[in-house]
Amino acid sequence: MSKSLVIVESPAKAKTISKILGKNFVVKASAGHIRDLPQKEMGVNVKNDFEPKYVIIPKKEEVVEELKGAARNADRVYLAPDPDREGEAIAWHLAQILDIPGDRLQRIEFHEITKQAIQNAVAHPRDIDINRVDAQQARRILDRLVGYKLSPLLWKKVQRGLSAGRVQSVAVRLLCDREKEIQAFVSEEYWTVHGRFRQSAQVEATPFSADLVRWSGKKPDLGNETAARAVVEVLTGAASRVDSVKTRERQKEPQPPFITSTLQREGASALGLTVKRTMAIAQQLYEGIDLGEEGPVGLITYMRTDSTRVAEEAQEAAREFILAAYGKSYYPSRRRQYGAKKGAQDAHECVRPTDINRPPDAIKKSLTPDQFKLYRLIWQRFTASQMTAATLETRTVEIAATPTAGRPDALFRVSVTRTIFDGYTRVYEEAREEAATGDEEAAGAAPVLEEGEALTLLTVDPKQHFTQPPARFSEATLVKALEEQGIGRPSTYAPTIGTIQERGYVNKDGRTLIPTDLGMKVNDQLVQHFPNIVDTEFTANMEAQLDEVEKGSQRWTQLLADFYGPFVETLKAADEEMKRVVIVTDHLCESCGRPLLNRYGRFGNFLGCSGYPECDFTHQLTRDNKPVPKDRPAEGISCNQCGHAPMLITYGRYGEYLKCPACGKSQPKSTGITCPKCSKGQIVERRSKMGKNFYGCDQYPDCDFVLWSRPIDKPACPECGSILLYKPRKRGDDMVACSACKFTAPAQEMVGEEEVERQAELLTG
Structure with missing residues (x-):
């Protein structure tokens, strides 16, 4: 009996789906894209309506031949890459190269890897959505045009190895603009005054604090210590009483279920994960985790989405679970619906568990610690999103203080918030993006007070403050800014943040992203000469136009034509006007003490003295543009040729190695790990005749132990x-x-x- 072929992107996903579909299906993986624009040429014929030249990706030839062979032997081929533009494009490329009749080839789409979803997809195949393909082609070619035209200019005017792109350059601009705000910020001093009170009628009552909010009939304006001390002096010993007590209830609604950007942000805020790490773990949960007797199971829905929509069957399952686990008071009378943000592609669902009846603790033993933490976060957020609101009561007490002079000049305030009904917070409390106010932080400190009740003012304390500059971006807040301004799509955030760090435009200090001098200089040039490329509104509008292409209301070639003509003219002008940029480093010349500049020569980047030609000192850079470390002794290691000790750790073309200062002979650098095969030698780093690094025993040829990682x-x-x-x-x-x-x-x-x-x-x- 002939079998049907299903082609997915990921080998892990193929394994999970194969178990679901059974013996009548063969499931193969393309391992991502199989065709792309060529690496060493632009690959776009701009004179012929932007016709792309697609080639098989290097090292994918064997995969392509395997897929072709499997397709020829199958009675039907189902193309099942991810349900987004990239996935649609992969399906289209597969259809182009498999060389089988169209009536045997169909596209299937699913948003979760469960038995019901997979079987339903196979039962309802469709044609490839060419509008989605065109939108992906437009984005890919647009990025290629910008990259291949703009990057060489940066190489020429700044330094080699740089790159520019529509989304990455805007991300760098956001970081640089924030850094300039911080550098220009002038901190100002201000003071606040706080009173410590106790109920007069209860000597044993616990004291509490309140903030001075009115002074001489207006908000206190205390710019220095002298002004603050003057207020303290007047208020010391003042008579005080409760002026008013106001109580109000409010409903705290749950957050919507996760979309890609909010998952990335919460992964950073609540779990301390990088955006890249969050998406990698989410991919694992989506593709399938082996749960023992159940086998591989996809635990969450597709994680690249900007829609908060929830399928009716998932809502019904959530309702039944909440009623059974928590009771009727925790489920709202009407199902919750969350509005989509502007520009959202609502074809997908939110990020949610595929089965709410699979709580995190029940499958904890099958998950790694990080998988468990992220799955729990997704499960809790979705469950909470379907529950009732929490009810909070806020009690605000205002205290009038009358100085000895007899003027009622002062009003203090304290607010206390307590939870009356926990609602959705019984399951999930989001990481606090809404910073607590000073009043709220005093929650629980003030006793129950009555209007008109006499109080004793125990102390009046001034406190110094300074205004703070805007905070630098973290990965989470950068994702939030990109999303709010409509820049990029969910799938672009993680690679964008990775790219700007790899290019040396941004350094990461803890969770904070800080633009480098190189990033600031490149951004200045792009802002001056290519304002559209780094303009947030222009970039967001381009995303909207790509959405129109996907809807079929705009031709992708026209979108490219409208962009390319003005871009080429701007490029020509920039080539003439842009001056050579000098990157001054923090390193000093060892000969004359002047700053070293980042320069480029025939062998790549290096550090050169700013005093050249008077001073010709240079210093080599590593492959990631860091100064090569100085030679240093390798304590405890002697030369295997002449016995001299210690050897020197020095730097060469392929990285660090050991060199003898006496005889000049070199030997591989040891990893410090004893060879597990002979137990005599150590594993050292070597290089093969083909230029590939490997690791082998230093007792070779007596011991032939080898590792390739x-x-x-x-x-x-x-x-x-x-x-x-x-x-x-x-x-x-x-x-x-x-x-x-x-x-x-x-x-x-x-x-x-x-x-x-x-x-x-x-x-x-």
């Missing part, structure tokens, strides 16, 4: 005790894998953030 000293594999290997990834988070068994795990979970950063430094030389 960097070994990690600690920890050992938790399953078999063998050496773990570090597996860097260009997309998604780095992994570790056992050198002997099939164990794999996210690197950050196994070795921690510091080791991940150390490995990144080792890999970049």
Whole structure:
């Protein structure tokens, strides 16, 4: 019996779907895109209506041949990449190269990897949506035109290796504009006054604090200590009483279920995860987790979405779960509906659990710690979004203080908020994006007071403050800003933030993103010469036009033509007007003490003295543009040729290595790990004849132990005790894998953030 072929993007997803569909289906993975524009040429014929030249992606030839063979032997082929523009384009490219009749080829789409969703998709196939494909092509070609035309200009005027793009350049501008605000900010001093009170009739009553909010009939304006001390002096010993007590109730509504951007932000705020890490874990939860007897199960719906829509069956399941678990008072009389933000593509659902009856604790043993934390966050947020509001009561007490002079000049205020009914907060309380006010932070401190009740003013305390500059962006707040201004799409945020760091435009300090001098200089040039490229409104409008292409109301080639003509004219003018940019570094010349400049020569970037030609000092840079470290002794390591000790750790074309200062011979740098095969030698870093790094025993040829990935000293594999290997990834988070068994795990979970950063430094030389 012939079988049907299903082609998905991810091997992990293929494994999960294969278990669902059974023996009559063959499930293969394309591993992402199979065709793209060529790497070494623009690949767009601008004179022929922007005709793209697509080529098979290098190293994908074997995948393509495997898919072609499987398609020829199948009675029907279902194209099942992700349900978004990128996925639609992948399906279209597959259809172009599989070379089978169209009546045997159909597109299927699903938003969650569950048995019901997959079987329903197979039962209701459709044609490829060419409008979606055109929208993706327009975006890809637009980015290629900007990148291939603008990046060489930056190489020429600033330094090689730079890049520019519609979304990444706007993101850098947001960071640079904020940095300029901070640099221009002038802090101003101000003071506040706080009173410490106690009920006069109850000597044992607990004292409480209140803030001075009115002085001489208006808001206090205390710009210095002298003004504050003058108020304190007048109020000391003042008679006080409760002037008013006001109580109001308010409903605190739950947040909508997650969309991509809010998931990324909450992952950062609540879990401390990077945007990249959040999306990598969400991808794992979507593609399927092995739950033992159940097998691989997709735990969440598709995680790249800007829609808060919830399917009716999911709402009904949520209703039944909430009623059973928490009771009738926790489920609203009407189902909750959340409005979509402007420009949202409402074809997808929100990010939610595929089955609300699979609570996090029930499957905790099948998940890694980070998978569990993120799944719990998604499950709690969705469940809470379908529950009743919390009821809060806020009691505001105003206290009149009459100075000894007899004038009722002062009014103090304290607010206390308490929860009357917990509602959705029984399940989930979002990380506090709404900062608590000073009054709210005093919640619970004030006793129950009656209007007119006499109070004793115990102390009056002044407090100094300074106005603060706007906060620098974190990954979470940058995502929020990009989303609010309509820049990019959910799938672009994580790679954009990664790219601007890789290009050296931005450094990350803790959770804070800080533009570098290079980023500031490049941004200044783009703002001056390419204002449209880095203009938020222009970029947001381009996104809206791409949406129109997807709807079929605008031709993608016309969109490109409208952009390209003015862009080329601007490019020509910029080439003539833009001056060579000098990047001054923080490093000083070792010969004359003047600042070093970031320069470019025939062998790449290097540091050169700003006093050139009087001073010709230079310093080599590593592959990630960091100064090459000075030679330093390798304590405890002697030369294997002449016995001299210690060897020197020096830097060469391929990174660090050991060199003998006596005989000049070099030897590989040791990893410090004992060879598990012979137990005599150490594993050292070597380089093959083909230029590939590998790791082998230094007792070769007596011991032929070899590894093709960097070994990690600690920890050992938790399953078999063998050496773990570090597996860097260009997309998604780095992994570790056992050198002997099939164990794999996210690197950050196994070795921690510091080791991940150390490995990144080792890999970049």
